[in-house]
Amino acid sequence: MSSEAYFTLLLSDSYLPGCLALVEALRGTGTTKPVVVLALDQLAPESLAALESAFDSVVPVSVINNPAPRNLISLGRPDLALSFTKLALWSMTEYDRIVYLDADVLPLTNLDNLFSVPGVLAAAPDAGWPDIFNSGVMVLTPSKADFDGLYATAESTESFDGGDQGLLNTYFADKWTRLSFMYNVTPSAGYQYMPAYVHFASQIKAVHFTGLPKPWQLNRPSGPTSTGQYDDLLTKWWAAYDASAPPEPESSGPDLADQIGAMSVQQWDPAVSEPPKSTSGEALGLPSVSYTNEWDKPYSPETDTKFVPPEL
Ligand code: GLC
Numbered sequence: 074m075s076s077e078a079y080f081t082l083l084l085s086d087s088y089l090p091g092c093l094a095l096v097e098a099l100r101g102t103g104t105t106k107p108v109v110v111l112a113l114d115q116l117a118p119e120s121l122a123a124l125e126s127a128f129d130s131v132v133p134v135s136v137i138n139n140p141a142p143r144n145l146i147s148l149g150r151p152d153l154a155l156s157f158t159k160l161a162l163w164s165m166t167e168y169d170r171i172v173y174l175d176a177d178v179l180p181l182t183n184l185d186n187l188f189s190v191p192g193v194l195a196a197a198p199d200a201g202w203p204d205i206f207n208s209g210v211m212v213l214t215p216s217k218a219d220f221d222g223l224y225a226t227a228e229s230t231e232s233f234d235g236g237d238q239g240l241l242n243t244y245f246a247d248k249w250t251r252l253s254f255m256y257n258v259t260p261s262a263g264y265q266y267m268p269a270y271v272h273f274a275s276q277i278k279a280v281h282f283t284g285l286p287k288p289w290q291l292n293r294p295s296g297p298t299s300t301g302q303y304d305d306l307l308t309k310w311w312a313a314y315d316a317s318a319p320p321e322p323e324s325s326g327p328d329l330a331d332q333i334g335a336m337s338v339q340q341w342d343p344a345v346s347e348p349p350k351s352t353s354g355e356a357l358g359l360p361s362v363s364y365t366n367e368w369d370k371p372y373s374p375e376t377d378t379k380f381v382p383p384e385l
């Protein structure tokens with residue numbers, strides 16, 4: 074019997090709201106496929122408990138380190154090393170076919186037809202460089218040979234973006250099947266083609282909130298969402314999140330820097346309270362830190378340099 078499942082991945086406690094909204098939205102599409110999360114073994118116990126009650130299955134995974142981290146160290150980008158953990162998808166060989174969705178993806182329609190898309194890997198073009206695929210939505214077949222092949226490629230070739238997307242595009246170059254962009258529309262990316270967005274809006278199957286801020290770091294749009302397309306999508310994300318009935322995200326409000334700081338470090342102030350009670354070892358109470366990708370930082374025209382093409 075063939076075994077198919079949706080998968081996502083949680084590498085940092087700060088993305089938990091994304092996972093909860095995603096699983097809720099998937100169930101809302103009427104799928105009967107199991108929804109599985111690969112959960113980094115360093116997550117807070119509260120995150121793991123929330124995943125356990127929302128997902129059909131929680132599979133603990135250890136970090137897969139970037140074995141060639143020279144660029145990451147000199148760039149000060151250790152967060153990108155964690156993203157190689159996505160390769161663990163190819164080791165899930167008890168599944169015949171996986172539809173993988175990043176935790177910042179929101180399905181808007183049933184996506185079950187993706188399970189029958191043929192090919193070694195199917196994905197949608199990246200909005201920033203459409204000759205490659207975006208690795209936030211992928212249809213894949215777990216395979217020990219591909220897992221080993223990906224690992225070997227990671228060791229022999231540096232990922233061109235320092236993360237999983239560069240590595241996966243190098244390994245699956247010329248082998249991937251192109252999905253419609255409708256399966257991975259990135260409305261928050263720097264580049265937007267608004268007339269096309271308006272023209273195709275009703276056919277969008279999944280949106281991917283790449284970049285910052287993430288929906289859970291923004292307030293719910295107030296009132297009717299006539300202010301713009303993005304608010305519309307944000308309202309849909311919050312509807313899915315609220316339907317999953319989780320606690321309020323630790324902070325929400327307009328000050329993004331404060332919010333990210335608050336969400337990425339578990340806080341205990343010894344000056345004002347007893348240490349948190351933990352029955353499962355004090356290491357679990359250590360701060361869990363997340364890092365921000367370069368492309369996730371808000372664009373600032375004053376301080377950010379623009380891309381200047383080389384003279385040919
Ligand atoms: C892109 C993809 C994301 C991936 C990252 C690093 O942002 O959407 O899934 O983790 O690149 O390669």
Ligand code: MN
Nearest residue numbers: 175177209283
């Ligand atoms: Mn993403």
